[in-house]
Amino acid sequence: xxxxxVVIPVKKREEELxxxxxxxxxGIPRGDKIQNCIQCGTCTGSCPVSYMMDITPRETVALxxxxxxxxILHSRAIWICASxxxxxxxxxxxxxxxxLMYALKRLAMQQNIYPPKFPVYALSRAFISNIYKYGRNxxxxxxxxxxxxxxxxxxxxxxGFGLAMVRKGRISVKPTSIKKIKDVRAIIDRANQLxxxxx
Amino acid sequence: MMEYAYYPxxxxxxxxxxxxxxxxxxxxxxxVGLREIEDWNCCGATMYMSVDKVVGFAVSARNLALAQNMxxxxxxxxxxxxxxxxxxxxxxxxxxHSRKIIQESLKVVNLAYEKPVExxxxxxxxxxxxxxxxxxxxxxxxxxxLRIAPYYGxxxxxxxxxxxxxxxxxxxxxLFNALGAEVVNYPDKVRCCGGMLMTTFxxxxxxxxxxxxxCAQDNGAELIATVCPLCQMNLEAYQAQINKRFxxxxxxxxxxxxxxxGLALGIAPEKLGMNTMLIEAPNLKLKLKExxxxx
Numbered sequence: 001x002x003x004x005x006v007v008i009p010v011k012k013r014e015e016e017l018x019x020x021x022x023x024x025x026x027g028i029p030r031g032d033k034i035q036n037c038i039q040c041g042t043c044t045g046s047c048p049v050s051y052m053m054d055i056t057p058r059e060t061v062a063l064x065x066x067x068x069x070x071x072i073l074h075s076r077a078i079w080i081c082a083s084x085x086x087x088x089x090x091x092x093x094x095x096x097x098x099x100l101m102y103a104l105k106r107l108a109m110q111q112n113i114y115p116p117k118f119p120v121y122a123l124s125r126a127f128i129s130n131i132y133k134y135g136r137n138x139x140x141x142x143x144x145x146x147x148x149x150x151x152x153x154x155x156x157x158x159x160g161f162g163l164a165m166v167r168k169g170r171i172s173v174k175p176t177s178i179k180k181i182k183d184v185r186a187i188i189d190r191a192n193q194l195x196x197x198x199x
Numbered sequence: 200m201m202e203y204a205y206y207p208x209x210x211x212x213x214x215x216x217x218x219x220x221x222x223x224x225x226x227x228x229x230x231v232g233l234r235e236i237e238d239w240n241c242c243g244a245t246m247y248m249s250v251d252k253v254v255g256f257a258v259s260a261r262n263l264a265l266a267q268n269m270x271x272x273x274x275x276x277x278x279x280x281x282x283x284x285x286x287x288x289x290x291x292x293x294x295x296h297s298r299k300i301i302q303e304s305l306k307v308v309n310l311a312y313e314k315p316v317e318x319x320x321x322x323x324x325x326x327x328x329x330x331x332x333x334x335x336x337x338x339x340x341x342x343x344x345l346r347i348a349p350y351y352g353x354x355x356x357x358x359x360x361x362x363x364x365x366x367x368x369x370x371x372x373x374l375f376n377a378l379g380a381e382v383v384n385y386p387d388k389v390r391c392c393g394g395m396l397m398t399t400f401x402x403x404x405x406x407x408x409x410x411x412x413x414c415a416q417d418n419g420a421e422l423i424a425t426v427c428p429l430c431q432m433n434l435e436a437y438q439a440q441i442n443k444r445f446x447x448x449x450x451x452x453x454x455x456x457x458x459x460x461g462l463a464l465g466i467a468p469e470k471l472g473m474n475t476m477l478i479e480a481p482n483l484k485l486k487l488k489e490x491x492x493x494x
Contacts, residue, residue, distance in 0.1 A: 027252065029293045048391045048410075052403050080400055082407075083245050084391035085357035089365050098358065105249045119399035120249065127246040131258060135240040137209035146398060161436045161477065168475040170214050179238045183308040184261065191257040191304040 024103040036093040043087035053077035078104045079120045135178035202232030203274035204266035215428030217472025221457040242283040257304040259287040264312040272317040278354035278427035284318040323362040339465035341379030345486040348385040348420035387414040422452040452480035
């Protein structure tokens with residue numbers, strides 16, 4: 001007699017995460033193409049940083065389809081992706097791998113899944129608060145703020161060429177704000193509001 | 200006269216200052232108009248996308264709307280700005296839901312983005328609008344046998360085909376050849392420099408940049424020409440650290456493609472920010488010879 005197929009029920013937590021994930025990628029055209037992955041590994045082979053990842057891009061898709069989204073969110077891999085788009089242009093199934101990586105990053109942040117001093121998260125936050133404050137990205141302030149939060153020891157390591165850059169006039173020591181900074185803030189506030197309310 | 204709305208982006212105000220200077224000078228000399236978008240703001244780069252995509256695109260769209268009001272297409276030299284602004288355009292065309300949020304947000308500050316503007320890279324403008332032949336004709340000098348590694352990086356060729364091949368772009372190669380330089384074989388021309396990874400996962404980024412420098416050196420390049428302020432910064436400012444970590448002895452000048460065009464046009468090096476580079480390029484001066492007048 002043939003063995004009966006055992007269907008393992010997906011855990012509630014995984015189900016919730018998956019719903020949130022589809023929500024994140026619903027705005028990406030062809031986002032659902034993740035279903036078409038043929039596991040050829042072209043993405044991993046094209047990726048210049050896959051050798052440093054705990055799970056490769058190909059494995060990411062496999063794990064997702066096997067119902068291990070939470071494991072993916074806890075990986076280093078999604079944060080190591082430098083967004084070079086090599087995988088995306090070569091994928092024979094037309095999967096927008098880089099955009100999926102962004103979606104996973106957003107989902108992880110939304111779910112508060114990352115170590116507290118996690119570098120990419122800290123940098124993204126510092127970057128965004130810079131835009132809200134000045135309208136532009138103030139590199140020196142960004143670097144200091146980020147390093148203090150994530151890796152204070154690096155502040156000194158970078159000080160060498162930092163000084164050379166200041167001498168050459170390539171780093172400004174004081175921030176300048178754009179004139180209509182209020183406009184930028186109003187746009188951000190309104191967009192945030194519309195997103196939470198749902199239009 | 201050709202004219203574009205100029206979007207320098209944050210990097211070109213500081214670390215990428217020589218890029219900004221040389222683009223302005225080269226465009227002026229070639230008679231191409233550049234009108235800076237008044238009071239432009241940060242495009243959001245890859246960072247905003249990692250936190251909130253739609254809000255990031257709304258921030259980016261303010262610049263597109265301002266350019267639209269000028270009635271001009273955008274010229275964006277920074278690869279990251281270039282990709283982000285283009286991505287905002289594509290996203291607004293595809294996604295009605297986000298478009299609505301973005302439009303509503305712009306409305307708060309009396310802006311509307313109805314007629315999409317094209318976002319162009321200066322390399323594309325110089326090669327395809329001005330034309331390589333016209334540039335070569337305007338040049339007073341040529342680089343006699345200067346061996347250049349043309350480095351395109353990621354974001355002007357990917358994710359979507361725009362003006363050059365995804366795997367083997369040649370725009371810069373053709374331009375430098377026309378200026379008398381010898382473009383070396385550079386298989387790493389579209390390999391990633393790591394971008395922001397240099398701040399977050401330094402180890403990974405240093406390795407990537409070591410690859411790029413080694414490939415240039417092995418192929419006999421005297422310098423690397425870049426089109427992006429982030430690539431330039433990673434390759435130049437971290438070269439000493441890379442030497443130390445990987446026991447190398449690189450001393451490879453990393454210059455902007457526009458600086459090379461400017462020098463050939465006869466623009467004074469200080470006006471192109473050559474004196475602000477961390478690694479000087481003495482070979483440039485040696486190999487910059489007065490062009491033979493065509494008979």
